Amino acid sequence: MDAGDRERRRVTRARERSSSRTGAGSTVLRALSVGNLDDNDTMEDERLKNDLLERKVVAPRYSLVREIGRGSYGVVYEAIARRSGALVAVKKLRCDAPENVELALAEFWALASLEKRHENVVHLEECVLQRSGMAQKMSHGNKRSRQYLRLVETSLKGERVLSSPQEPCYLWFVMEFCEGGDLNQFILSRRPDPHTNASFMLQLSSAVAFLHQNNIVHRDLKPDNILISERSGTPVLKVADFGLSKVCAGLGMASGCRASDETEDNKNKNNINKFWLSSACGSDFYMAPEVWEGHYTAKADIFALGIIIWAMIERITFIDAESKRELLGTYVRQGADIVPVGEALLENPKMVLSIPQRRRSQMSDALRKLLQDMLAVNPQDRPDALELHSRMGQVTCAA
Known part of the structure; x- marks a missing residue:
């Protein structure tokens, strides 16, 4: 062992001791080595080799440092990669209840389907399935893995088929670490900055x-699900948390996506707005009017983004009833109550939104018009994502 290895191990042990004092424990995530199968092997040989891979455990790859977040169906940790010493975020999801499996697989399928990385989308390093002290690296659509197929079966059947309550199963998502917190924390802890807003x-x-x-509809865009990385010296946003997302490419009538036209041209990846979704999901204050009705397209993401940007520019907040946190989000006042914009527009489609909301707002006319278009009651009146990005470039350059 050279001096570099000794130093890395010393740092890792120190982090583990520190984490035990903060309550996260020094739990270690183990992962399987992935072997290559000879193309000439028979199917029986492949099955036997995969069985061996599912039982073979190699050295620990990540050490959990501390808990940094907790949601309704998972816990997020700061962790360290033992080989490189790099910090990563590890999300641990318990896959016992079918609804948890469905959310975990939705996130896995969305992130694993991306062939290229994007600076503003959180990157998935790997996904590992853990059961009975063993672990297996997951790959999208791996029909050779019995564990993967059982997860899919659990989601489709709506009943537990992978493990018993006495034998818990977990999915671990290893992702890039974002040290700047979420958009709520970042914006509300700093003075307004037009350059940062743009x-x-x-x-x-x-x-x-x-x-x-x-072909990915996020369906749960909100400041909580937008993380900040500051490693480059300037804040970089990362859209995260794809548990409610839907991959719509080539699904046709299956899996909750339905093409509005029968022509082949409307089924390619450039026509995601032709796919209709029916599961009313998301967070109330960011949901488009049509989502409340359970009949919507990817244009619902555009509406949610309009709410986020409007709230960010004018620093409009509300107190979340459950968490008691101050969150960025716009709303409509009805007497003593505050009502989500989407819900208010559903009840009164002719309502005119007061953009900007604050009297002394310095919002430009171009941005005001863009927000009005993004928050249009009729989704067909909203820009699609490519048009939005083009117009946003013009607005920010003018500013």
Whole structure:
């Protein structure tokens, strides 16, 4: 062992001791080595080799440092890659209940389907399935893995087929680490900065355009799900949390996506806005009117982005009833109540939104018009993601 290895191990042990004091423990995520199969092997040989891979465990690859977030179905940790010493984020999802498996697989399928990286979309390093002290690296659509197929079966059947309550199963998502927190924390802890606002608007529109070009509807865009990386010296946004996302390419009538036309041209990746979705999901304050009705397209992401940008520019916030946190988000006042914009527009489609909301706002006319278009009641009146990114570039350059 050379001096570099000794130093890395010393740092890792120190981090593990520190994490045990903060309550996260020194849990270690193990992963399987992935062997190559000879093309000439028979199917029986391949099955036997895959069985061996599912049982073979190699040295620990990541050490958990501390817990940095907790949601309804998972926990997120800061972790260290033992080989490189790099910090990563590790999301641990318990895959016992079918609804948890469905959310985990949705996130895995969305991130694993991306053939290219985008600066403003969180990057998935790898996904590992852990059960009975063993672990297996997951690959999208791996029909040779019994564990993967059981996960899919659990999601489709809506009943547990992978493990018993006494034998918990987990999916671990290893992703890039974002040390700047989420968009709420970043914006509300700093003084207003027009330059940062313009940069963030352009980054957000770029991320959504990339996702829609890759046939992914996020369906839960909100400041909580937009993370900040500051490694480059300037803040870089990362759209994250794809648990409610839907990959619509080539799905036709299956899996909750339905093409509005029967022509082949409307089924390619450039026509994601031709796919209709029916699951009313997301977070109330960012949901488009049509989502409340359960009949919508990718244009719902454009509406959510309009709410986020409007709130960010004018620093409009509300107190979340459940978490008691101050969150960025616009709304409509109805007496003593505040109502999500989408819900208010659904009840009164002729309502005119007061953009800007604040009297002394310095919002430009071009941005006001763009926000009005993004928040149009009729989704057909909203720009698609590519048009939005182009117009956002013009707005930010003019500013």
